[in-house]
Amino acid sequence: MPDTGAGLAIAILPEATQACVMEEASDPAGHKWYRLGFYTVANVKYNVDGWVRAQGDAEAPGGGTRIAAATRGAPEAARSEASTPQVGAKEAFFSNGWSLDNSRSRLNFVTIKKGTVLETQKFGELAGSISPDGEAEVKIKLESVSTGIDIRDVRMRFVLFDIDQFPDATITAKIDPEAISSVFDEARMTYDLPVTLTIRGISKDLSIPVIISKLGDDLVSVASAAPVMVSTADFGMEDGLKQLSEAVGNIPITPSSPVTFELAFVPAS
Template sequence: MFRAIAASVLLCVSSLASAQWQIDNDSSTVNFISIKNDLVAETHSFGSLAGHIGDDGAVELAIDLDSVETLIPIRNERMRELLFETRQYPTASVSAQVDPAMIASALAGDVLATTVQVGLSLHGQDALVEVPVQVSAQAGAFISVVSTRPVIINAANFGLDGGIVALREIAGLNAIASAVPVTLNLRFVPDGR
């Protein structure tokens, strides 16, 4: 009897691991911190994310840059127009490949810490970025991927340094940091939910 139950559980977890998982936008966040005049740090986020984890472990995430939220409407507008230039570059794209066995392990109850190499496409520039994450899951309900420390994105690597200068000048600031810490807390749910 026990063997039959264990086999059923393993079969269920295995089939869930091979399913496609869609991002739950309402339960997911990508945050970044800006620092102005070397003293004031503020947390910002993006409100619209789309993406999935495929049955082969391929991860795709699109961040709608027009959804930037700084809690100040004029600053949102300036970031869209001067920094991200969303008319020309509306999204940031993230892609990665993870081992499907890692997903199966998380769905079986393991909490895994790993570093994932992701491709980041932002403002017409592409780069590889290492992202330390913790992966956990509730079988059949969701997969959680959380950064374990901030990832530092350098604006100059993505051609955003001119936008930072424009923001600094229009806001009358002495400085805006060009190295930006980014954190993520992503939740993926089974496709079709």
């Protein structure tokens, strides 16, 4: 009965299989009641509510008992032992704040030169949080840019990003807890997230489709559902891009980059 806390069940199953857990409770009159606590399909868990009473003096379902077809409200004993803890877990999940786990997060962008040469770059230092009411902020330390070539990293830090004046880029957003509440039961959902991206002191509002995944009670992932295009013209970086091009023999560099990310959040301490 994992949902009620009355024990622990672990199963390792092939992806195509299905599994379920049945809960049992008795009311003051001695009648047995059963509830399908949850079932899984393709490794996705679905919670089920509603109790049924066993017919006559039937034994538990595992012994071949038939169960009445009509569902009824759970007996009081079952409600107190099973339903309430699950509701409490859901409330706790959304009432606590979350902190970004840099070690399990990534933010990549792709540069395009000569029109056809694609190179993937990344930022190594991210920090962020989500407050209990859904206020979210992620800071990207621009000095942590990593392209695989040291001299190019230095040029991007000081010529393109101007880290002496603008050490961080920031992403701020407001997440509606009600709108994403289904992720607690369904484990995964797509959500159109309005964000404000600020680079070099210039802010731009964007709407980004993200995939929010509940990977456990202590781990949530927020990932881009598709690449997000970021243009140097939107953040005053045209001159810096021109200087980068000149430094490598006037090789043309596309002035926009697709950005992808996967951000891991753990409960705030």
